[in-house]
Amino acid sequence: MKTLLKSIYSTLAIMAMLLVAASFNACSKTDDVDLRLQTEGTTATATVYINSLAIDTYKAVIDHVNHTITVNVPQGYNVDKMKITELNLPEGATTSIKAGETVNMRTPITVTIVYNGHHQDYTLQVVPDYVEVLEFTLNGTYRGFINNEEGTIAVTILKSEDITALAVTMKVNEGAVINPQPTGTMDFSQPREFVVTKNTASKTYVVTVTQAEKGDIAFVGSGLNVDGIASPEEKAAAQWMLKNVAMSEYISFSAVVTGDVDLSQYKVIWWHHHVDGGDNPPSPEDANNAVRDFMNYYKSGGNLLLTRYALAYLASPEGDPDHANIIGIGISKDGRWPNNSWGGNEYAPDIVDGPWTFNMVEGQEKHPIFQGLIQGENPQAVYCFDKGYATTNSTAQWHIGSDWGGYSNHDVWREKTGAIDLARGGDGAVVIAEWPSTDGSGKVIGIGSGCYDWYAHEIDASGDKYHKNIEIMTLNAINYLKGE
């Protein structure tokens, strides 16, 4: 077969240019091998080069070692219909694309150059220039909330810190440069500007540092303090936050009920609730008694991260129409919490035999909560833990379908709940949702996937290659809610 193709190529060499160019693609892999053999066996080095190339007059950077041709264009440039405006080849060489040709560069194109009987493939790609700040931390402790669209970074630090001498750690996307380059300590008593530049893209970031007596992020739980939380699952989540989220605090529902805590000081409050056997489980009594306080907090602009059975707070204060024992603060438009909940026992978990994942909704991959995750094989999936992890598979999700549950499709679900679905299970069930701010209220992120799990009974999950994603997602969600 390959022999046949080669003879075809010989014939085609004297045929019309178009046919030649098209057909050479067909044996590029074969001839790559031949080319290497010849180069190794003799002193000859096959000089199969594309000298220069431009698309829509944007000049390409050609890497003759890795055989890539990269054209940078400004961010947002329409790459679907571009023209090869320059193609400079050695005399006598031909390529599978030609000057003047229109190309769709949304995905790369393999370009084959043919010269003196040799072939070489190049990968031609158009890369929109962009800049992005990936991380901004002061004194190694205070993580800034980054809004890459607006070009703002907000950081809150304790009043005890010296705002005029703060050490900056700033990470940007590869190839981008920062001006001024953060070195030593810097004075943030006034907002500071950093300009991040990469080729044609440039963005000015304004960093604003505010100081506070106390933290503005809280975990609310059923124990009087963290040690008093009965559920290992809830305790693991609270402990992680106090250790890893700067300026975070623990508050108890009972302190809210007795009026010992003023919720208005917080920008974000996270509640993660677990009970064994989670078939529409009731919330702790104090959580139900604190409904009015949290309703005021939410309506006044306070943001909430509700995870697992804490999604009960989505329901109406009069109770979920289908489950009167589920009492919330009226976040979901239809007054309901998820229509499908279940879960196992913390002390008798299932050991999973492969990684557990859920899927980002297409179009939501860029949502802040999904950034920086550890990737698995499927780029659309969020990997939560790997084979060997112990889980209760405690879930509170929205079943979507005309068969039961009241949400025949995702459009209906969005309309009824007022939420945006960010992630779904394999069967289309909504497992992560966001309620945008309405009439001055705060924002809410709700996570009900059985994959979102903190505590693995009698299993050391520190080596689990995906479990860190639970932390990353949670931190992302807190920062996202805090930043608005």
Place this chain on the structure above:
Amino acid sequence: MNKTMLYTMMAVALAATTACNNDNYIEPTKNWDDSTKYFASTEVAAFGTYFAPSVGYVGDPMPMYDSKTGEYKIYYLWDYRGKRNYDECYHPIHMVTTKDGYNFGDEMEVLPTGGQKDQDAAIGTGCVVERNGVYYCYYTGHAGDGSEAVMRATSTDGIHWSKDNAFRIYGEDYGYDKKDFRDPQIFQTEDETYHMIIATRQWGKGTIVECTSKDLVTWTNPTFFMNMQWDRFYECPDVFKMGNYWYLVYNDKTQFMRMPQYFKGTSLEDLKNCTLNDAGRWPDNYREGKLDGKGIYAVKTVTNGKERLAFGWCPTRAGKDTGNVPTESEWAGNLVCHKIVQNADGTLAFAPATTDKYTKTKEAKIIGPKGAGYDIKEGDHTMFSRLMYHNLLTFDIKLSDPKGRFSIDFARGTDSEVWYSVQVNADENKANLEKKAKKAEEAKWLLDSQFKQPEDGIYHVTVCTDQSVCVVYINNELSFTNRIYNLQMNPWSITAVKGDLKIENLTFKWY
């Protein structure tokens, strides 16, 4: 001869040698036709009826009739059966020509995949249509991130192709699925409009969309064409008109229903309404439009103006284990061609495209058990002399009980512990592929296909085999394609499973 081919031939030769060391080896020259023991046969000869390339296997066929050359060009996804990584390039388009669906010319690669980062890093099914001397190939580009787009290549001879680097249709641009947007297929309506149908999803629901064109160059944006039933996904959809009816032939991706099926309508609009609001308006009332069984997939049809042929692939099975069910078959296999038969009520069935190829005649000699003949009592069987590599068997079965059962048993010697049967259960209106065994606990049902039973209990059976590919046709009602390893060069039998039966008009041809 290239190296790959040489190695393959050496491997085949080695396999044949290995077979000689097997305890089951029988010296072919000694009483070959009278011997009754199982023979561990190998696929030493090239496939003659159900085409496979010299290296690799046939995936999704894209048949077109080339009126310029008076032959069918069968383009297909060439599956080399290597390890497939997430970002690897695979499934270039190869092509083979045929005038009858049973005899084939040289195969060749015609459209390579793109590079690892290209939109067509992997190629998926498409179609080829010729207009004014230009051949247009619309095909699926499946990128490394799983996204899919419809792409185009053009040619002046159907062999040498030029990819169009500008043409792309992305489903996500029009509200359809980013990852399921594939299998473009073109048909023409009487107003000379070309319709390109594409399999995709909208909000998760399987949907066929269409683009239209007058010149095969400029296309409208994709819009809704028809739904897929329930939660199913129809791969390789093919719309055509035959006589007074419009048809959709499709391949259900759902594992338990993974086979070719069809809908019919009295008009194109009527056809679309078959699945409107999950109407499930099947063309028949007994088999949900099934055209065959799970032993054939990715069926598309083509006409030369006189006949319409259907091409699909019969998958191989891992470990060459016929009974390896419910484990899913391997992807790709042999090209299988059926002729489409249209009944007066518009229902379709598959029949052999031609049997002319089987030119030599041989006696189907009864070799046991003692006293066996053409009349078989319930529970008994009659065994016949060994099959060759490429066989055509025709016979009639007359069941004493029209609700009875009989089986055609393959790869069966008198010493066999297991063998495989195509068993007709008239009482259940279907045929099964079954693993039979001397130890009852090893026997199991494997696959099945429903069909309409004859009221008179007479079954006109045609069996076409090409080594391990076996197609059983009955009464223009059933076509049942299966992979049965070691069928060739072994005895076969007919068993009266329930009720007595009579065998008549038995013929045995081969080549």
